[in-house]
Amino acid sequence: MTTIEDILLLVKGGLYEDALLKVDELEDNLDKVHAVSLIALDIYEKFSDINLALDIMEDAEYITKKIKDPFKKSIALSNVASAYLIIGNRKKGVRLFEKALDEALHIENSGERAIALGKISYHMGISGLIDSALETFEVAFDTVIRSKIDYTQKTDYLIKLGEILEETGDSLSSTGALPFYERAYDLFDKLHVNFKAAILEKKILLAKTLKVCGNPEIRSALLEGRYGHAVAEVKNLLKGEKIAIGLLEIALWMKKLDVFEYKKIVREILEQINSFNYSQEGVAYIATLLTELGSIKEALVFANKIEDVEKKSEALKAIALELAREKELKDAYKIIEMIPDSEIKKKALEELFEIEAAL
Incomplete structure (x- = not known):
């Protein structure tokens, strides 16, 4: 039996025609849509061939029309919508997301409807519609909370939604990932799923770093x-x-x-x-990183290159306080004297006094 993993191996080897032929051997039309979308995206990302990628996506769209089950159809539509957005056809992508949301409303089982909305949210997120993805997730969350299913089932569905949020974050760069990780952490924490909350806490810290x-x-x-x-x-x-x-x-x-x-x-x-x-933005950020890494001398060199008075003052303040924490109080006071912004200098002195009192 052919699987999506088999097709991905062909795609990885650049055997796109063979991969497309293998799609017909998949039993589930939802899997077929997913596989064809992956092939189109790989061609677009590796060769920037927009026309060929869009031609292949028409096949995925055609397969979607064969799906009758509203749960699978809504997910298939969102999969196709996501691919269109990534390839660059924003108008069609947004329209298909709207169709996916409409289709999800026809799902009678509230738990399945919530999961379908979660999957739609995932596809929105990975295609750059971060705000829409988070809004759609909240609809999925409310769908579970307001449903009449028993507590155990509600918990199971909420955990599944949290896992979809985490998966979405895992697919995005740090900036995009953070809101999904933070919402997933909040969900797992409130459900007392401590081991999952701990994993999310680490992922949040990594994304912020x-x-x-x-x-x-x-x-x-x-x-x-x-x-x-x-x-x-x-x-x-x-x-x-x-x-x-x-x-x-x-x-x-x-x-x-x-x-x-x-x-x-x-x-x-x-x-x-x-x-x-280095750009001025880069100079300021490197000064911050070097300060946190304890390379104070080098951080000071970069801080002095910052032209913006406020940013330079904040960088020098951070260096001074780091020196104070390391009990290098004499040097810390010297750095504070170098701070050009009077208000930031005042705050730096106040925080330095607090650190000194605690030593």
């Missing part, structure tokens, strides 16, 4: 402890100042986990720190 290099593959590698792979991905995928920033973000994550090898990454970056040209 990896603001620049936080694509799904790099985050996944770091969660699994494959630090060398994550470093290699940053070097392969990013350019210019983003390489330095990405590696410092990885080092900061490792430091938060008490992985001692983070110091090696910091040393390697500092050795080639002058090899890149």
Whole structure:
């Protein structure tokens, strides 16, 4: 029996015609829609061949029309809608999402309707419609809460929705992932599913740490402890100042986990720190990262390059307070004297006094 995994292997090898022929061997039309959409997206992403990708998506759309069950049809429509949006046909994508939502309303079982809405939310999220995805999830959540099914079933459906939220976050870069992770954490925490809440808590911290290099593959590698792979991905995928920033973000994550090898990454970056040209935004962010990593001398160099008075003042304040925490009070006071913004300097002194009193 042919599976989607079999087709994905052909796609990975660039055997698109063979993959399309294999689609007919799938038993479920929903699987067929998913497989054809994956083939079209792979062609678009690897070759930027929009016309061919759209032609293939017409096949997926045709298969969708054969599906009668409203649960499967709503998911298939959202799958096709997502692919169209990613490829660039926004008008058709949005229209098909609207059809998917309308189809979901015909699902009689409230639990299944909620899951279908959750799947639609997932496809909205991965195609960039973040706000719509979150709004659709809330409709799915309310559908379960207001249903007349028993408590145990409600809990099961809510857990499934939380897992869909998490899966959506796992498919997005850090910025996009955060609202889905945070909503999933809130859900699991309130349901007292502690082990899932703990996993989400870690994913949230990672996404907040990896603001620049936080694509799904790099985050996944770091969660699994494959630090060398994550470093290699940053070097392969990013350019210019983003390489330095990405590696410092990885080092900061490792430091938060008490992985001692983070110091090696910091040393390697500092050795080639002058090899890149930096934007003002990059300069400010690197100053912050170096401060959190404890490389105060180097952080100070970058902080002094910041032209914006407020940002420079905040960077110097962070350096001063970090020195104070390390009991380097004399140096901390010297840095505070360098802060150009009087209000930020005043706040820095107040916080420094608090730290000093606690030592």
